[in-house]
Amino acid sequence: MPELIIPGRxxxxxxxxxxxEAYARxxxxxxxxxxxxxxMSRGAFERYSLGADWLGGLKDAAKKLVQTCRLMVxxxxxxxxxxxxxxxxxxxxxxxxxxxxxxxxxxRFPGADAPAGARxxx
Numbered sequence: 001m002p003e004l005i006i007p008g009r010x011x012x013x014x015x016x017x018x019x020x021e022a023y024a025r026x027x028x029x030x031x032x033x034x035x036x037x038x039x040m041s042r043g044a045f046e047r048y049s050l051g052a053d054w055l056g057g058l059k060d061a062a063k064k065l066v067q068t069c070r071l072m073v074x075x076x077x078x079x080x081x082x083x084x085x086x087x088x089x090x091x092x093x094x095x096x097x098x099x100x101x102x103x104x105x106x107x108r109f110p111g112a113d114a115p116a117g118a119r120x121x122x
Contacts, residue, residue, distance in 0.1 A: 076104045 023045050030039040040048070067077050078097050085094040095103060 074104075074108055076101070 023042055026045055027039055030037070039045075067080065070077060078100050081100060082094055085092060094100075
């Protein structure tokens with residue numbers, strides 16, 4: 001079975017000759033196993049076999065999906081709040097994690113003594 005070169009693994013980031021060699025090994029292995037089938041194009045091989053940036057985009061999308069689902073059920077994202085506070089309000093001291101969640105809970109389910117229009121700090 002041909003061995004693929006994957007960035008971040010034992011071989012590090014492949015250089016152009018390594019990429020050519022890996023694709024040639026893929027084509028040889030494909031021809032040996034799948035005679036009638038068409039092999040992947042070089043671009044598809046690099047995208048799927050050599051760890052291109054699509055995986056990072058997929059991870060970001062998954063994080064955003066999890067954040068959206070949590071917000072839908074009322075669980076706010078403390079890390080997002082910290083990043084927002086650092087970017088937009090660098091002089092302000094952010095709430096602790098416990099105080100943040102307590103404040104968000106009070107904003108979502110205000111008690112009798114809560115002022116009208118109280119809202120979450122994020």
